[in-house]
Amino acid sequence: SGVVETLFFPDSKLPCRNMRKPGGCRRPHCEFAHEPTSLTRFLAHLAAATRHLDICVFTITNDDISDVVLDLHRKGVKIRVITDNDQAQTQGSDIDKFRAVGIPVRQDRSPAHMHHKFAIIDGRVLLNGSFNWTRQAVTGNNENVTVMSDARLISAFQTQFNKLWEAFKQ
Amino acid sequence: SGVVETLFFPDSKLPCRNMRKPGGCRRPHCEFAHEPTSLTRFLAHLAAATRHLDICVFTITNDDISDVVLDLHRKGVKIRVITDNDQAQTQGSDIDKFRAVGIPVRQDRSPAHMHHKFAIIDGRVLLNGSFNWTRQAVTGNNENVTVMSDARLISAFQTQFNKLWEAFKQ
Ligand SMILES: [Zn+2]
Ligand SMILES: [Zn+2]
Numbered sequence: 001s002g003v004v005e006t007l008f009f010p011d012s013k014l015p016c017r018n019m020r021k022p023g024g025c026r027r028p029h030c031e032f033a034h035e036p037t038s039l040t041r042f043l044a045h046l047a048a049a050t051r052h053l054d055i056c057v058f059t060i061t062n063d064d065i066s067d068v069v070l071d072l073h074r075k076g077v078k079i080r081v082i083t084d085n086d087q088a089q090t091q092g093s094d095i096d097k098f099r100a101v102g103i104p105v106r107q108d109r110s111p112a113h114m115h116h117k118f119a120i121i122d123g124r125v126l127l128n129g130s131f132n133w134t135r136q137a138v139t140g141n142n143e144n145v146t147v148m149s150d151a152r153l154i155s156a157f158q159t160q161f162n163k164l165w166e167a168f169k170q
Numbered sequence: 171s172g173v174v175e176t177l178f179f180p181d182s183k184l185p186c187r188n189m190r191k192p193g194g195c196r197r198p199h200c201e202f203a204h205e206p207t208s209l210t211r212f213l214a215h216l217a218a219a220t221r222h223l224d225i226c227v228f229t230i231t232n233d234d235i236s237d238v239v240l241d242l243h244r245k246g247v248k249i250r251v252i253t254d255n256d257q258a259q260t261q262g263s264d265i266d267k268f269r270a271v272g273i274p275v276r277q278d279r280s281p282a283h284m285h286h287k288f289a290i291i292d293g294r295v296l297l298n299g300s301f302n303w304t305r306q307a308v309t310g311n312n313e314n315v316t317v318m319s320d321a322r323l324i325s326a327f328q329t330q331f332n333k334l335w336e337a338f339k340q
Contacts, residue, residue, distance in 0.1 A: 114312045115307065116300050117300050130298075140281075142334060143286065146298065156176045160178055
């Protein structure tokens with residue numbers, strides 16, 4: 001049907017980073033999540049990128065997410081990021097980290113907001129919804145991300161991405 | 171495919187309210203839109219409701235939109251509204267207008283945000299995306315609304331709506 005799944009937030013816990021290691025987490029009484037959460041499913045969709053990842057998100061400050069993006073960049077996935085300048089200035093680090101490794105980032109410098117929160121993975125999967133890529137949005141807010149594979153929908157968002165990418169050229 | 175259409179904002183103009191009247195607009199050099207815009211298509215989806223309209227939107231301050239909601243209420247459509255208290259207090263008027271005519275409104279009074287921006291029309295069509303129901307979002311921001319008819323997707327959002335409706339009971 002073109003709908004892969006819908007993720008709702010908040011998650012009750014952030015994912016345990018020890019689960020990325022061989023052997024998993026050995027901390028007694030670890031307070032982080034060891035089971036799948038909306039965030040881990042979200043990260044798994046991003047991490048599945050093999051060629052292209054186009055990101056168009058108002059606020060990006062979540063290190064679990066930016067770690068996946070940086071990892072994809074190291075593996076050779078071609079990444080482009082559009083964000084909003086109001087947010088990029090307050091957030092600093094994640095956008096700075098992307099730029100530092102050579103991921104191209106363009107910003108809406110107008111007083112209006114580039115308020116989208118979508119990403120297109122290999123021209124094949126669209127993530128879209130209310131969810132900004134922040135920590136508060138994961139364990140605090142009520143949010144949604146729809147994961148879609150409909151070709152016509154993805155084409156409409158890809159066209160919009162390309163248009164904004166040109167519009168926000170320096 | 172379950173995807174009806176995607177609406178992108180900003181619109182270059184707000185819709186001309188004279189177009190609602192018989193005979194349309196007779197203002198010379200009218201600066202408002204007389205042709206379809208993303209907002210008029212958005213409004214047409216809302217206005218098509220005949221039985222139920224469930225609204226779950228962070229900020230609601232756009233009078234073109236609230237006029238349609240109030241009109242549906244007068245025609246007997248059963249409407250429920252979930253919004254965020256931070257926004258409902260600053261915005262005042264539209265939420266107050268809904269309450270004044272007897273439309274039930276529930277608010278997230280927690281410090282976190284009820285950040286969704288979706289509506290379900292007759293259990294048949296879902297509007298969802300980055301778009302808050304404000305004036306700035308129409309003619310200022312870059313925003314999207316996906317219009318979806320996929321039954322499984324709508325069921326997931328309806329379940330989420332019902333859960334939040336119970337959670338935000340006074
Ligand atoms: Zn752990
Ligand atoms: Zn006019």
